[in-house]
Amino acid sequence: MHLHHDDAFPEGSPHGSGGSSRRSPDGGRRALRIGLGGPVGSGKTATVAALCRALRDQLSLAVVTNDIYTREDAEFLLREAVLPADRVTAVQTGACPHTAIRDDISANLEAAEDLEEHLGPLDVILIESGGDNLTATFSKGLVDAQIFVIDVAGGDDIPRKGGPGVSTSDLLVINKTDLAPHVGADLVTMARDAKVQRGDLPTVLTAVKAAGGITPVADWVRARHADWTTPVA
Numbered sequence: 001m002h003l004h005h006d007d008a009f010p011e012g013s014p015h016g017s018g019g020s021s022r023r024s025p026d027g028g029r030r031a032l033r034i035g036l037g038g039p040v041g042s043g044k045t046a047t048v049a050a051l052c053r054a055l056r057d058q059l060s061l062a063v064v065t066n067d068i069y070t071r072e073d074a075e076f077l078l079r080e081a082v083l084p085a086d087r088v089t090a091v092q093t094g095a096c097p098h099t100a101i102r103d104d105i106s107a108n109l110e111a112a113e114d115l116e117e118h119l120g121p122l123d124v125i126l127i128e129s130g131g132d133n134l135t136a137t138f139s140k141g142l143v144d145a146q147i148f149v150i151d152v153a154g155g156d157d158i159p160r161k162g163g164p165g166v167s168t169s170d171l172l173v174i175n176k177t178d179l180a181p182h183v184g185a186d187l188v189t190m191a192r193d194a195k196v197q198r199g200d201l202p203t204v205l206t207a208v209k210a211a212g213g214i215t216p217v218a219d220w221v222r223a224r225h226a227d228w229t230t231p232v233a
Helices: 044-055 072-079 097-103 106-119 164-168 177-183 187-198 215-229
Strands: 032-037 061-067 088-092 124-128 145-151 171-175 203-205
Touching: 032 044, 032 215, 044 061, 044 072, 044 124, 044 145, 044 171, 044 215, 061 072, 061 097, 061 106, 072 088, 088 106, 097 106, 106 124, 145 164, 164 187, 171 187, 171 215, 187 203, 203 215
Parallel strands: 032 124, 032 145, 061 088, 061 124, 145 171, 171 203
Antiparallel strands: none
16 A cells, blocks of 8 residues: 655646645656546446547556445446456445545545556546535545536436536536437536536536547547646746
């Protein structure tokens, strides 16, 4: 166990002051860590799987999943063979999933660092929260950027209701847009309300399981990785 949790991001980090260093314990550049949160059933694991398929030939990836008592999300990713088995690991939180990504982040930090120690340098580690709600956010000491996934079947009033996940995540994904006609969701209203809540922060309306549906999310991850690896002047 070798948790590396400095008190501040270096200058130029996406989150400014506070959080963990870009350096790994051996002094090299650590992987960009991206957290994925969102309500139960919104499509977090499907988004992780689609990102792995879209990016695995270009970036060196690994995944940390969080479940309260099981390894269900990790086992799904392994069955889908989105990455080799040694690149997927699970944290069993044993309690509220928010705690393991926001408050006591030690288990997730250890899992991420162990992946890099055993696999060598990685480009991106995706850290998926357990099932949560609109209040869930990741500690800046754990991740460098946050994706929040909601879906149209949860109601087209979710963006209007806001909450930290909707209003402050680095990328909001409004998923399952293909279901909108079947559940009476107004995508124009959802996009407008998300803009009100988020200002200039980006929002993607898509269906991640559809052909090409993950493309805008994968493009965003590529851009964050390019920023991460650009030397700070």
